[in-house]
Amino acid sequence: MTLAQRVEELVIASGTDSKRVIGEFVLQKKSRLCDFTTQQIAQETYTSKSALVRFAKALGFSGWSEFAREYANEQHYQETHYTDIDPNLPFHEDSSTKDIVNLMCSLQMESLMDTADLVSPQTIDRVVNLMERSKRIGLFGMSPNSLLGELFRRRMLTIGRNVEIPALGDNGLLASSLDSSDCAIIISYSGNSYACEPLNALRFLEPNDVPVIGITSRGTNYLRQHAAYTLSISSQEKLFSKISTFATETSINYILNVLFSVYFVRNYEKNLANKIEKGRILEYQRFSHLSELKEETSES
Template sequence: MYLFQRIEEAVFKENDAKRVIGEFILENRDRLQEFSMEDIAKQTFTSKPTLVRFAKFFGYSGWKEFMYAFTHEVAYHDDTAYKDVDPNFPFLGTDDSLEMIENLVSLKIQSIKDTVSLMAVEDLNKAAAIIQKSANVVIYGTSPNYYYGELFRRNLLSIHKKAFMANSGESGIISHTLTEKDCAVIISYSGNSPEESPTSNVKILKKNNVPIISITSGGKNYLRDYSDIVLNISSKEKLYSKISNYATQESILLIVEMLFSKVFALDYEANMEKKLASSRQLESRRQATFKDLSEQ
């Protein structure tokens, strides 16, 4: 999770000086360098020592180091930002239907391109190899990530790979049953909150030597630190201030589709045979009058 997202999370959860300072930083992110430490302390009705404590809260030794990291992150995001459309508010109330549709399509295309640019082929290959040799694949995620995991699980089942979703109420019990012969796929945008599901399962999984494949956002987060393989979600969206998870959803779906496809390709002929055999048996009653859809 990037620093600006961690600050937004603190603003949302905290109710002290961290909220006031965080709000000021986020509102003035593009011109923060114009303010001295004294200026920011006055504007937020705090003090220089409070700003230092704020920086240390996010793991920096002092305010100067925090400012350096934040301003460089802003510069990076400005250079790699989605063009022509805001990922958090891709349309306005005044936009007509066609403008809304065009903006959503543009956003999804840019999310896909960004996801591809963040994908390390070597990590994708390693993750697929872990899944291929695992006795059981257990997928963790809370809503809406749970639903993306369900699609991944269904695809794995179609090639006879044992895959299960870890329901939040039973995820701890399930984690205790896994061994080094299995693997866990954890989908979490923030990747933080080690006491909450799904990241609360990480300690149990590590204790049991279960390989962990994480699908999470860029930047520093708890899940990334303890995963064997990390596949990066396009992370331009804010955590809370947005209409929907348009870009994130597209990114996660592409990642699980790429991961399944690589698993499929590792034993292409055998998996093709399994997939077609299952489809013929389970979907034999499905009929289509449209010529291009018909299996006849």
């Protein structure tokens, strides 16, 4: 979870107290936050310097200066690495169909590039190593993340590797059946709702020493603290104030595709032959009149 998202969470949880007013000021000023002195901020928010310090400490910082510096740096990075497309509201009431076509394309490409920048090839290799030596793989996530997980499960099944996904409400049942010879993948954007699905699976996984692979947003969160490995999602969307999870879904799907592809290439010839043979058997009734889609068939 980015620092901006942690500020947003604090604003939502703070009701009408000074933290909410200060948080709204912070979210509005973005990278320009360091242009204001504590005295100016206190005056504009009708609070006090001590209230600013308490706000910073609520987010785990020693004081306001440390918080403001890190927040401004994070915002500067985002402002210099991304276009002016708002991932939360990428189109508006007056957007034309052509505008939406182009905006959605740009948004998803941006999400892919951001995720690729965040991906560590070394971490991917370690995660795939873990998946290869695990007897069972469990995948935990709430909709729509679980739907992306289902696509990953299907791809893995085409090369003979099963990934187990619990039905709604069965997180604990699957998690408690795994042990140290298995692994678990948990997908959570915020990574902080430890009392709810899917993170509540951790209270079953940890006592059984099940290694956890976390797919979550950047920054500090509960899932990162409890996972053996973490893969970072493009984290530009707000928690609630958005049209949909366009960028997040693109990012998660990309990470799962990378994991599948690296797993596939470890036994490339075997997996490719297995995949093609299963396709011939299971999809023999499919056909196309387009030459580009036609499969070569051997004569008997």
